Amino acid sequence: MVRVAILGAAGYTAVELIKILLRHPEVEITALTTRQEGEPHVAAIHPQLAGRLDLHLENLLPAAVVAKADCVFCCLPHAASAAVVAEYLEHGVKVIDFSADYRLDDVATYSDWYGGTHPDPQRVGNVAYGLPELFREQIVNSQLVANPGCFPTSAVLVLAPLLKLGLIEPDEIIVDSKTGVSRAGRTPKLTTHYPECNESISAYNVGRHRHTPEIDQIIRRFAGIETQVIFTPHLVPMDRGILSTIYARPKTDAGEEQLLEKLRDFYRDAPFVRVVDHLPATKDTYGSNFCDMTVRIVRGRVVAFSCIDNLVKGASGAAVQNFNLMYGFPETMSL
Amino acid sequence: MVRVAILGAAGYTAVELIKILLRHPEVEITALTTRQEGEPHVAAIHPQLAGRLDLHLENLLPAAVVAKADCVFCCLPHAASAAVVAEYLEHGVKVIDFSADYRLDDVATYSDWYGGTHPDPQRVGNVAYGLPELFREQIVNSQLVANPGCFPTSAVLVLAPLLKLGLIEPDEIIVDSKTGVSRAGRTPKLTTHYPECNESISAYNVGRHRHTPEIDQIIRRFAGIETQVIFTPHLVPMDRGILSTIYARPKTDAGEEQLLEKLRDFYRDAPFVRVVDHLPATKDTYGSNFCDMTVRIVRGRVVAFSCIDNLVKGASGAAVQNFNLMYGFPETMSL
Amino acid sequence: MVRVAILGAAGYTAVELIKILLRHPEVEITALTTRQEGEPHVAAIHPQLAGRLDLHLENLLPAAVVAKADCVFCCLPHAASAAVVAEYLEHGVKVIDFSADYRLDDVATYSDWYGGTHPDPQRVGNVAYGLPELFREQIVNSQLVANPGCFPTSAVLVLAPLLKLGLIEPDEIIVDSKTGVSRAGRTPKLTTHYPECNESISAYNVGRHRHTPEIDQIIRRFAGIETQVIFTPHLVPMDRGILSTIYARPKTDAGEEQLLEKLRDFYRDAPFVRVVDHLPATKDTYGSNFCDMTVRIVRGRVVAFSCIDNLVKGASGAAVQNFNLMYGFPETMSL
């Protein structure tokens, strides 16, 4: 049994993670941390866990966590995460980090998009990116894995193979993404106040969403190709789900069937990617670790679609998939 | 033209009120106040008003408002409202107060349910309750009107005539109400954070919702009958609308048709009450000042249903209806 | 491994059932039936199952199903179900029936509420009611189990113990239920067309919902007490979840804490009932087999609340719970 701690256990990714780990036969959850006061019982924070996990959220220092856990899932915000990860690693603890701190290739890009100075700069660029469909080997041998952003997951799973296989041009790629509201986290804000975002759709953070450089860099890391993706996120009135609609210019004269076949070949051994013929809906992936994707050709342009559940394949499901690989368990265990 | 000011103009009732008043031929909106800093343009707070009203929200003292307005719609919270209303009245300004400060019969009940000391105790119990269907005469002659609570509106419009006409017993009345989320106001809170309240229904404030004494007292004021209503509000994942399902024991052997006929008679001259045969849905009243109601007899019990839009008949529409009566305009003007 | 067939596999309860059974270690799904034409692949009907189950829906006669299955989950409509169940039982197949055909005590009540003549009258009244929390012994020894209605599950789990323990009076009980739209099934109708039922709440089938006699009869079967429950269902704009708000007169002077304690005692060994202190939200039970309940005393009246997921504890989860008991597997297996 692997003893697992979850740092920052009050949010949506944490509760989703706990639910997955509770059915994992090789995991025991031993600690939950929070920076809030009062040490509340986990069921007071997440009523859906009543009767399922008898732990309190505690304001624990790494030293205390290390005594209880072999592996840490870190759901802290960016910068807060990198401020503690080093200490865990030094104690031989394995870490799956949900923040953006270890996803990028260089600290300069990090500072440009996230601001501030990176707390752990020497590791940046040397950490496995936790998208097993593209980086399985690196993940298997890692003590630290950077769990991917949800938008990048939905975009890169489509773009990386299409680019790598020479099927689309790298310039003028557009990623028009639509996400449910849970992606914005659990802290109440006016933009996610129910009567504001219900019955409405709008774009946000146009031209400055932090997942933009992540998409470009991960594509480059995998395919060796430079992109300058135009990424536009939209907020949709639903709890979960991301649909990315992707526009690119074809590099070959392959038709829809050929493109689909190439994608199916590419993902032949990926248990969580489903290349489908129909137009996928986010609901098809609700609560699951699947990424459903398809592709069309419209007036000479490649138009691709990919759907994930932002809290599962876009966060906690991917984290457990990485965990399984890091520990040599079957990749699909508990997923 | 009546010059109108709106106090507390950043919330949902205020924007709904502005939209109604903008199409009122006898009204000029001259001032909007807020306790927030910065004097934002109204379109920055309410983007739907862009190009429709060119005013800024200002942190104005009553003296400044009085210079601009003949009538004040006060959308301030309870206690804050009664702290300023007196000054407006002294200057001859008419006031329609959205808060609960002037709805109840006595300050003791106010203190029990709202806490604190009432800022303007001598007026309490002497203010017209702004439900024209029941208190038209008092409203017509008033300088100050207490605009009703939304739950009481939905409950009292059904219960008051049934009790007054001797059709139901006053004991063991149950009001099971369901409301959209806009009722909770515009301040972000965890309970109204989209991913918390979407796709979910729950009761709240059971046994201690502040509209409970209002329902009892207004029934007594109108019908002279004491009740101890069991009132249970529920939060429904929708923007607007209140449905109250009301259970009472019949006092006569009148059948459904007779009960409906009695209600139709009672509301013959009420332009905004629709006694319908079908089971009303809140959507039928969306955006309108109507209250739709019907009644059934189930296993010897009277079961009544009433629907309103909480922001219109439950707040801003009722306020304009009262305004029209206070100024001698047609009751339905702009509604 | 138990070979399992699902009859009527195109609906929402069937897909939820399949998802639960796919993670059941003792089950192999061997057949799916439909009365539709064309033998579609299950993933064409339920895209979320793509890559997870490789079966077609077939229009099979019982003789063909019997050759493939030891146990049948019957998701057919009422009357259609009882028309085929007998044949399965004669072949020694175990049956868990989702329809209402075997829930009631007598065919007269069945005909009154469902119309027509019962196709298998001699079994009516002799079939275990699949609410393990109340009827575990009967279920364990049964070849046929009547899976409960969703509204009755939410109501009876609260009412049966309170009545049996003498804590509430049996007369004048009110059950005000709120349900998500999936309860209405998968056949498109105007009332469940998105723009009709979204952003709206209304009651339906008032005084004539078919779950009314089921609630009364199951209470009588368990507690030996006659009731005439006033049951009012409401349609709420959400996919899943039932909240029942239940009003009853107390029979003792027990306070809230004592009532909660009595319920906790009663459900000490029930793994899927959570007696909670807070007001439960349907979201707390989303996707799980739990029933969350609590109780309040308001102005001398007992007001109880219970939440379930209508597709899980209200249908397919309960069915697997019954299956586990019928086969001697742990009650919570795969749930």
Place this chain on the structure above:
Amino acid sequence: MVRVAILGAAGYTAVELIKILLRHPEVEITALTTRQEGEPHVAAIHPQLAGRLDLHLENLLPAAVVAKADCVFCCLPHAASAAVVAEYLEHGVKVIDFSADYRLDDVATYSDWYGGTHPDPQRVGNVAYGLPELFREQIVNSQLVANPGCFPTSAVLVLAPLLKLGLIEPDEIIVDSKTGVSRAGRTPKLTTHYPECNESISAYNVGRHRHTPEIDQIIRRFAGIETQVIFTPHLVPMDRGILSTIYARPKTDAGEEQLLEKLRDFYRDAPFVRVVDHLPATKDTYGSNFCDMTVRIVRGRVVAFSCIDNLVKGASGAAVQNFNLMYGFPETMSL
């Protein structure tokens, strides 16, 4: 007073139209038609109109309508509309046609995208397109106006001026549109069944949506420029609203401020277009006849956003705007 008839009065555009016309001081609604049987009262079909309009829906022939109406709003489906419009025109009745029958330039394109033979081919290409912001002069002098499609309205209002003014290139324009469910009409279908489309987003009709040629042709008609727009509609879980996200290559080095200024200039006299600085949300235009738009430059690409209410500016509001122009009433009357 203009006597008005509405053909096909059972749908969503019709009820929205009726609500607008009921507050129009120069209109009397004299007839409502349907092809359904039974002559239902309008309030039986649209409960929100109870007490507001006392007419029945009747299965009337044009001859009967002509006797009652000076102007006809035709909400019939394509082909059905053109089959009757000629007869109305011959009797001197003015017609505002909601269908696509008179929007395109040629019958060949019509047949390609809508199928079948056009019932009234000689008028095709000679009818004013009812987007007053671009074609005011033609509308003013017309007896017949083709009311625009909702997606084309949202796209063309942005693209037409940007192209005409030489600010963007005509090739490789992408229109990624998101619409609420009411756009799909009132006939229940599986794709618009609440539990199917709620909590989900997906694209539909990719590459073959019928509004595609309309966008291209209206741009050409206004700006004289050929486009081959890539148009991708998506279904969003909300009642109303269209957001179009539009990607184009700039033709000049104008910055965001300059582009916004050009658009503001262009729409200086358009009362229903609001060029805003912020990213518009569909909710800002809910229930109104406004089109809110803005523009950004992202990595050298022009990214524009436009929002409308599909039932108002996308249908019935535009129709009344056209009506006002056809009759010489103020353009904004009742809107």
